[in-house]
Amino acid sequence: MTGQQEPVIWMRPEQAAAGRPAERSRAEITAAAVELADREGLDAVSMRRVAAALDTGAASLYRYVSARDDLLALMVDSTAGEYDLSPPTGDWQADLLVIARQARQIMQRHPWLPELVITRPVLGPHGVDLLEHVLDVLAGHPAEPAAKLEAFALLNALTALFVQHELAAAAPEARRQAAYLQHIAAAGGHPRIAALQAVAAPPADTSRDRFASVLVRALTGVLG
Template sequence: MAGEQEPVIWLRPEQAPVGRPAERSRAEITAAAVELADREGLDAVSMRRLAATLGTGAASLYRYVSTRDDVLDLMIDSTAGEYDLPAPSGDWQAGLLEIAQQARRIMRRHPWLPILVVTRPALGPHGIDLLEHLLDVLADHPAEPAHKLEAFAVLNALTALFVQNELAASDPGAQRQIAYLHHAATAGTHPRIAAMLAATRPEQTSHDRFATVLTRALTGVLG
């Protein structure tokens, strides 16, 4: 049917039904794409570069994936396979924070991941396992199922934004902006900004802020 979209990559055959026998696997293609993105950034992941990395022609990759978007979806889901999902302890806040702390470490390990989490969330087999684990953590929470799903989305989005800010903080441009903010605060024309900066505790670590903000947000979403 004209305009009909293909199903998600995980509902399609591992390889095109016609053509030569398989020489690669989706897992190999995904691993190569993740390694390339880790090393050179997301823009480096093109079908041509990926094929060169695998020692094959770009046309041969289309026997396994239809588009670069398929590759991105496979990459996102592969990182969800890096979680350790222990049995819930009964403390839902601690359980969600543990998921978020793992997410933060995974996103810092793959600096290209936060932007994809925000702009093109993909839910493949590993992502489904992660969602099931989160719902298991919240099994005894009285929140509506829809609110628990919202909590999953908020956890992922807030963690991604937090990691993006962390990664950008070392940039010289970010340091200049912070210096300008402090300059404006001392000028005497923005007393509320000055009071806010004066009340900021320098000893509070990024880890502490992340846990505090995330817990407040998730508590609000779940009610």
């Protein structure tokens, strides 16, 4: 009855018990994919290009990964290994903020990460360690377990949104969007938007505080 389905990649053995041993490792392939994404963006991470970076053929990758999605999952989890998890201090808000700030730095290091984190949240071995740590930080908090899980998800997703927002500001697409808003303002019929154009100075110095305050408030929202 219950259709037997392929398990998550981390539950499949990396090395077969018998036969010819593999020439490469998941870590090696993941590293190549991450480096490619860092250098040329997520769209450059095609099976062929990753394989080429490893001096092999595209079909070979399927010995290590059952689909491209698996490769992306490996990439995401590998970045979860970049956290520096120090023991909880007892102040859960402060501890979570430390996590969030690290998340922000990691995502800035890997500009392709926010999109992946948001569109397909995935927990691998490193992600599980991170989750365990967050649960440890929240151990004394009286919220329900489900709420703590949601808080973890929100921490990741909100940080990803923020980083994506600040990375997108430099994109040429944002300039087009701004031009259209200006066009709308000039056309009339949208007085509030037109009034917006009067101010120009973006107070960037307050952005980091805003990141913290929004995050903490949202977290207290889920944790009740």
